[in-house]
Amino acid sequence: MKNNSSKKASSNLVSELIQPDLLSFLSNNSPVLQLMIDTLPVPIFYKDIAGVYLGCNKAFEEFIKLTRKQLIGRSVYELFDKELADVYQQADQALFDSPGNQVYEKQIKSLQGDDLFVKFHKTSFMDTDGNVAGLIGVIFDITEQKRLEAVLTKHATLDDLTGLYNRREGLRQGEIHHKIASRGGSQLAVFMLDVDYFKQVNDRYGHIVGDKALQFIAKKLLSTSRMNDVLIRYGGEEFLIIVSGTSEGDAAVLAEYYRETLANSAMSLDDGKQLRLTVSIGVSYFRQQNLQTMIHQADTALYEAKGRNRNTVCSF
Numbered sequence: 099m100k101n102n103s104s105k106k107a108s109s110n111l112v113s114e115l116i117q118p119d120l121l122s123f124l125s126n127n128s129p130v131l132q133l134m135i136d137t138l139p140v141p142i143f144y145k146d147i148a149g150v151y152l153g154c155n156k157a158f159e160e161f162i163k164l165t166r167k168q169l170i171g172r173s174v175y176e177l178f179d180k181e182l183a184d185v186y187q188q189a190d191q192a193l194f195d196s197p198g199n200q201v202y203e204k205q206i207k208s209l210q211g212d213d214l215f216v217k218f219h220k221t222s223f224m225d226t227d228g229n230v231a232g233l234i235g236v237i238f239d240i241t242e243q244k245r246l247e248a249v250l251t252k253h254a255t256l257d258d259l260t261g262l263y264n265r266r267e268g269l270r271q272g273e274i275h276h277k278i279a280s281r282g283g284s285q286l287a288v289f290m291l292d293v294d295y296f297k298q299v300n301d302r303y304g305h306i307v308g309d310k311a312l313q314f315i316a317k318k319l320l321s322t323s324r325m326n327d328v329l330i331r332y333g334g335e336e337f338l339i340i341v342s343g344t345s346e347g348d349a350a351v352l353a354e355y356y357r358e359t360l361a362n363s364a365m366s367l368d369d370g371k372q373l374r375l376t377v378s379i380g381v382s383y384f385r386q387q388n389l390q391t392m393i394h395q396a397d398t399a400l401y402e403a404k405g406r407n408r409n410t411v412c413s414f
């Protein structure tokens with residue numbers, strides 16, 4: 099049977115295990131701890147509650163381009179410019195105010211001036227009285243992951259040839275504008291543009307010139323567009339423009355402006371000759387019908403414009 103003093107000793111041991119004096123442990127820079135964290139390839143650091151660095155591993159030294167000696171005993175304000183130091187200090191303070199774990203992503207500049215995306219994982223630790231005493235942080239460099247995400251997003255949303263929105267993304271944005279219009283928030287029009295006699299361009303100059311012509315048209319459309327217009331490569335030589343916040347009269351004028359701008363521009367070919375292209379445009383206006391119906395109506399109007407000798411705008 100255990101006596102009282104042995105019970106007390108074991109409960110002290112338990113509370114020490116639960117609440118070890120991490121602050122002095124980390125401050126003492128134990129060689130075993132140092133060896134262990136130096137073995138890990140991700141930057142690790144620990145700070146006290148005043149934001150003063152207590153230690154770090156080799157990966158953090160390489161990441162921050164400072165030695166452990168230069169780092170220990172200094173605060174973020176002594177190491178970084180005020181703007182970045184404020185960000186770190188505020189994030190640290192948020193963790194101290196609400197102890198536990200904290201994960202966030204941040205775009206930072208390395209000391210060499212390179213843009214980096216990093217993900218911080220931080221955990222607070224307590225002193226033996228149960229008060230927050232500091233934090234341990236781990237940094238993951240996610241720059242490459244972010245770059246790949248941006249490439250994937252670009253491929254998923256933009257048309258490779260022209261850089262305009264692809265059909266899926268364009269329709270997604272069109273539905274957003276349509277929803278706003280349905281709630282009475284705005285007027286809406288849809289322009290369907292089709293390049294006239296485009297087959298002849300391919301037949302005469304080849305597909306590569308045909309592709310360049312489509313890029314030229316997309317560029318012209320972009321430079322003609324207003325900020326809210328959503329420009330979509332809808333099909334091969336077909337473009338869709340979602341026009342919101344414009345009255346029917348102004349939308350018709352805008353469609354005519356798109357047509358005229360393209361008709362008045364010429365693309366220079368390699369042999370110095372000029373290639374002139376025109377477009378026919380069908381326009382439909384929001385009158386409570388759904389987006390697909392609007393597009394179908396614009397297509398019907400486009401068919402009429404083609405029938406009227408092309409290089410023409412027709413409204414449904």
Ligand SMILES: Nc1nc2c(ncn2[C@@H]2O[C@H](COP(=O)(O)OP(=O)(O)OP(=O)(O)O)[C@@H](O)[C@H]2O)c(=O)[nH]1
Pocket residue numbers: 259292293294295296297298300304305306307308309312333334335404408
């Ligand atoms: N170079 C190139 N050509 C394309 C692309 N997509 C579609 N086309 C071509 O666009 C042409 C469309 O031809 P048609 O539908 O017959 O129409 P059109 O010659 O423009 O005549 P209209 O529309 O009646 O004025 C076809 O020759 C397609 O091969 C593309 O991405 N690149």
